[in-house]
Amino acid sequence: MFSIMMIAFIIMLISLIVMILASILSKKSLTDREKSSPFECGFDPKSSARIPFSLRFFLIAIIFLIFDVEIALILPMIIIIKFSNLMIWSFTSIIFILILLIGLYHEWNQGMLNWSI
Numbered sequence: 001m002f003s004i005m006m007i008a009f010i011i012m013l014i015s016l017i018v019m020i021l022a023s024i025l026s027k028k029s030l031t032d033r034e035k036s037s038p039f040e041c042g043f044d045p046k047s048s049a050r051i052p053f054s055l056r057f058f059l060i061a062i063i064f065l066i067f068d069v070e071i072a073l074i075l076p077m078i079i080i081i082k083f084s085n086l087m088i089w090s091f092t093s094i095i096f097i098l099i100l101l102i103g104l105y106h107e108w109n110q111g112m113l114n115w116s117i
Contacts, residue, residue: 059112070100 081089
């Protein structure tokens, strides 16, 4: 009983020493201005915060979210085809994809997908 407790204590002591050594050795000694400053969407955080921001960044983010949600809605449709009526499933899928294609055409027609300045 005493030897098991002694072995457990030695293992915990070795683990503690290894963790302390790893913490000490992993510290970076060089501090860089770029590494220590916060990253704010590619802008220099030391400059004025009242610079006009391009709206195109937000449009691309919204488009990404729309198509990300689209994938989350299409994947269960593939799984549910086994359990539903084929006619209703086909009608629902075609309507859903048609709405997405109309939205994509509208974004393309308005020039939201062109990234040129």
